[in-house]
Amino acid sequence: MNWLTADEALARLGTKPQTLYANVSRGRITARPDPSDPRKSLYRQDDVERLASRRQGRRPARIVAAESIAWGEPVLETAISTISADQLLYRGEDAVKLAETATLGAAARLLWASDERPDFANRAQARQPGIAAAYRAMAELAATAMPTSGRHRAVLLEDAALVVSFLSGALAAPGSDPLHERLARQWQRRDAADPLRRALVLLAEHELNASTFAARVTASTGAPLAAAVLSGLAALSGPLHGNASQSMAGLVDQAQRLGADAAIAAHLRQGGALPCFGHRLYAKGDARAATLLAAFTVPQVFAELAMAGERLTGEKPNIDFALAAMTAAFGLPDDAPLQVFALARSVGWIAHALEQVETGTLIRPRARYTGPRPQIS
Structure with missing residues (x-):
């Protein structure tokens, strides 16, 4: 670079x-x-x-x-969120400030432009809670739910709350309390509740990223909201998106053996970009990461990697780094970053799905063919 x-x-x-x-x-x-x-x-x-x-x-x-x-000009208009002057704004409100006190339910009310806070209560729980259960829950709901076409917004908001409720039942402990408390209870780490709350709010929406675009394309067909969320989940699972935190594992292991400076130097000598550092939409650093890292005691190896990484590359840790650090700090499941990401971003996917439904248009780009042409005799 x-x-x-x-x-x-x-x-x-x-x-x-x-x-x-x-x-x-x-x-x-x-x-x-x-x-x-x-x-x-x-x-x-x-x-x-x-x-x-x-x-x-x-x-x-x-x-x-x-x-x-590919990171070009915006291709769709939206009133939901934007990144402007290094600020992430949810309908004009600073997401970092919102995360100081808000829950994911409050963020959903804002992003969905709803008059009432949605109810995400769920008394049921998957036999084996986790990402696999989340996919199964969304697939089943997508196959049986009503399409969005021709239905009143008030009814669609009820559908939206049901979708997140199903998802939370697959990932978190049952109950009617806020989702961050249910996640903390599921993972038996009550002390992680507040950092989880902040992470859920900060990750709820992030403009037209890959998973959101996938969800929006699905919604443009009139498919159920659960189908849009299922599309978002599929895109989120990639190592360049929601699973990016997993790339920290090797770097952390090497830093514990060699020291942060040596680990980062070795990685850079291989010619690759440093994982979980920098973000193209934030010139001065990912504000979400700084906010989340300030909410708990960062493990020493992560603190050393953060300092060494910025010193050697000029880039600051991003939200994927912060999620990996939070997972290590509280001893959460290895895939906790993906689970938190999925639950939080489902709110943003639904916001975009609702907005797309209001346009009444199908997202259908054209392709530029580069394959073989028929022979002309």
Whole structure:
């Protein structure tokens, strides 16, 4: 990954400094502090080159569309959330501030634009609670639930609460108390309840990420809300998304044997990006991670990795790092980050599904064929 100084970026863009800063604030160019001078910033070369190419003239629509799929311009309008000036906003409210006191139920009320807080109570529990049970619960509900088409929003909000209730029954202890308390009780770590509450709120929504886009595409067909959540779960399971915290395991093990500096240096010498550090949408660091890490005593090895990683790469820990640290701090199940992620993000998936239903349109991109053509004789 290459970085440019402000002068280099401006030379390639051919713009004024104000335009460069505006592109950073809008998430079009990723910036980070210059390790040699923290008063200055460096700018991601790939982002600068992409914007510079646009100034050379109007490009074919197929190229614009292709770039839009990979961290490009927004492809869908939404009033649900955005990342602006390093702030994650839920319908205009700072998610970090919301996480100080709110529960996932309160976040759902805000994100769903509901007049009442949804009821996620569930008296049943899976025989073997966990991610596998969550998939089974959503698959069964998706196969039997009503489609969204032609149904009043008030009825769909009832469906939404039922979907999260089913999901919570597959992951957490039964009950009517807040979901973070039910998770803590399920894992027999009551002292983890407040950090879990914060994590659930911070992870509830994050703009048009891969799993949210998958859920929104499903919702655009008129499928049940449970089907949209099932699509989100499928996308979330990938190592580049909801399972990213698992990539910390090897780094932690190596740091315990060699020390944080040596472990990170060895990883970087292999040519890979440091797992769970940095985020393209946050120029100054993932605010969600800093908030969650401040909610508990971070294990020493994670604290050392955080400091060494920022010193050696200029990137700060992201939310996946914080989830891995929380799991280690409280002795939670190894897949706790994915379970927390899934339960929290189901609220965001449903918010986008409800918004997509209101548009009444099908999301159906075109493909650019690159395969063989028939022979012309």
